[in-house]
Amino acid sequence: MSVSMRQREIERQPWAGPKRKYDIVKEGTIAVVVVAILTIGLAWIFSSPDEPALTFKGWATSAPENFIVTTVAEIAGTSDSASYGPPYNAGESQAIGPISPAQWPGVTQPIDPVNDFVIIPLKSQQQPQGVMTALQQWDAATPDQQMTWATNLDTAINDPEGADGDPNKVPDGDYGPTTTLTAGLFHMATSGALDGVLPAPGQFFNTNSTKQIMFLGDGSYLDDAGTAFHLQGDLWGMMNETGNFPGQQWLMPFSFWYQLPIFNSADETGFAATLTANGDIYILSIIGVFMLLLIFVPFIPGLRSIPRWIPLHRLIWRAYYRRRTQP
Amino acid sequence: MLGITDPPVATPTFIEWGWFSISIPNLIVIGVMVLLFALAFVLPFPGSHGKDSTGDES
Amino acid sequence: MSTEQSVEEFVPTTWTGKIRKSAQRALPYDKLMPETQPAYVASWIYVFGVLTIAALAMIIVSGTILSIEGPTWWHESSTGHFVNSLHFWSVQLFFLFMVIHLWGKFWMAAWRGNRARTWITGVIAFVISIAAGLSGYAVQTNFDSQWVAFEAKDGLNATGVGAYFSVTNLGQMLMVHIFLLPAVIAIIVVAHVLFVRLRGVVPPIDAALVEERNRVEEMQS
Structure with missing residues (x-):
């Protein structure tokens, strides 16, 4: 059996190799305690923003x-x-x-x-x-x-x-x-x-x-x-927050497109003018495509092989890769 | 003119490179995220060099 | 094993019995709550999944308190403001841990070996969390929610989604934020974790190479 066939077999079967002791409940409990302490600490020190609504x-x-x-x-x-x-x-x-x-x-x-x-x-x-x-x-x-x-x-x-x-x-x-x-x-x-x-x-x-x-x-x-409050859309506004607080940084891949000159054009006519006038639908379509790519990474040739080509996994599993059954 | 053009609270400082702009709090959170990601890769995990149920370490 | 029938011997005669048998075969208790883990599960990158769930638990606890007291309580009460701060920072931690978890699983190619469902449910949980976050910003009943609602509506309207998911409608957003989206996220997260337990943690990309190398070394010694 070739190494790649054996690899596929290993991936599909229940793990038969070396194991270590593991306590899923203890791990979960520690995680909850750590995150609770972190959250209470951050909330205590930094509070949260609340600007009154306009009327x-x-x-x-x-x-x-x-x-x-x-x-x-x-x-x-x-x-x-x-x-x-x-x-x-x-x-x-x-x-x-x-x-x-x-x-x-x-x-x-x-x-x-x-x-x-x-x-x-x-x-x-x-x-x-x-x-x-x-x-x-x-x-x-x-x-x-x-x-x-x-x-x-x-x-x-x-x-x-x-x-x-x-x-x-x-x-x-x-x-x-x-x-x-x-x-x-x-x-x-x-x-x-x-x-x-x-x-x-x-x-x-x-x-x-x-x-x-x-x-x-x-x-x-x-x-x-x-x-x-520095919240305008063409200034990464959706990501920002009133006061001195982090905002929705997870919207960065979305806010990014609004910063591009092509979606931010002062032109009256032409390609950039069309893209700017219809910016929301173009940008959300782009985001939609990227989202589908992310969801279907496991099935997209090339994309799914990137972790093999850029082998960061050697760092993650370095201890396991160094293992020897015989000393 | 408008009372609100001078916000009553501090707005964050922004770092700008051309069209790129980010508030310091956002930059800190993203920086912490990248740092934790990198540390998770390089820091040794406790017990990863210890004994386990079948094999043993070299 | 004296009184209990083994799973394989059990012949179901009802819908209930059939579901029980397939559930017991797919996820027996020792797989659901294991006492061991493959030896390769040894890196700090593995802790970010459980940290994400812990942050979600904090979000739910702080959000439950906020929901009991009502949407404007936290403007008037210092206790309320503190609970809001807990909610705010647990959301920041939730996304921070989740993104690191996603990056980590990408570099492990964790979808290998029939684990695509785990990856897909994870990405969907991420996307729905973004919608949940947005609806949360819209129900703060302060300037931030006025601004976020006004800005976000254009993108949603352009896709047609805004016709049914109206960020400017406080009543709708409140219900979506405190019931619908959390319920969807909870279901997806449970499915995600069950898929992980069902298939086990993905083996290293070079697991077969290591096995082969060790076999050769064993033969030589």
Whole structure:
């Protein structure tokens, strides 16, 4: 029998060679004690990070202009949430060529920013007479009329030659009730009422924070906080942690791809622009392929032979390889 | 302008090489991981030179 | 052996009996809880599997305390914050040990000799642990969970997974994190360990060479 055939036989049969004493229960007990001491020590010395959650009240108070501009974008349907696509609303989503997996399940968590973020929260609370009248005017208008008002205000407030993001500098125009609605939501936010109402207006229980996170993310408040904590995605953000703590380093093989210039391009057109715009789906596909390779290493010729070619095993089993049956 | 642009707590120091950037705490944890891996290979295991039930050592 | 029937003699007549017989034949107690180990199992690299399981035990214990007290307890109580710290650091240790274990098993080519199932369950446990970790970051109910949820949703949504695994949905993430994923991980880890006991620890890559060399030396002496 050849050595390689004998090797395969050894691998498949119960071990018949030399043995040593071994106590699996004792080993497990020691491991638990050691890890418990390590964990308690680390927790005792270093504690753990806990930065308070941002609130809409905090946003509207510390960045009022940005809150107002974002609210106008929600009414006009120009925010990130409004144009996100599946699973929140109908629209385009990231794709590899013609393949766009986000479209397959469709809209499973519908978000309609103008109603979910602005109109319904306003209606769920008692409002000043002006806001009540504005809501009635809004409801009575046709969708086209609503859109015209909202687009006029959205354009005016963001006009780089005019208001340029400053709500106080918006010139007079045909905005209908949209300015009053925006002001009404702003007051709800500064009073803290929006924080409680947004996830489930008029409901007692709320367990789904999706609408809060989406609205919060449409403005610059969350983004600025992320930047301040050095958590941006193009700066290995997913791996990092608030405060002086290690983060999810196990996401490094994933975060790595987002750092490559090709997925981080400022180009408007071309290959890099396509990859950057569809970065998530490309990177997750790459990760998916690597994951399958890792799972199926035992069956992939070449890959499974690397430990033979780079024989680190001689270090692991050096004592056994040195054994002699005869002295 | 925004109160939060100055975080109230210390953010970690980052080490940067071109597009590569890593926080010191993450670097320490990964460093410890690599070190433990290397040590596990080279440190002698107690009992690996001792007696066992059948064979004996040279 | 007077009153007990031996496994081989036992002729099962029920589903229960058939399962018992095949389980007893595949994994008799002396294989499940052995008192010896092949002599080659002698390296510090072998301790990282059991260390990973010990860290998982710490995660489960600290997580159970956190779950009993509720998701926002640890913001208000210093005891709660300490238990959260235990949870945080046991997760760091868990991944640290697991990655070293994975590297070690790769360099041993531990999938040899019908042990592919052990390798595959191990990698799947690693992947699901990453999902469990992510869901844990999303249920901290602090700034970190707002940020992680906002960032992570795009990748998940792009693949279509986000339609059903919504990191921005606190209620869903909480249940996924404290029940579903831990249950899946526990089942996979049990299967992983049983596969190790079933096949035994993989022999050295050069086991046959050593045997041959020793045989030749024996003949010469």
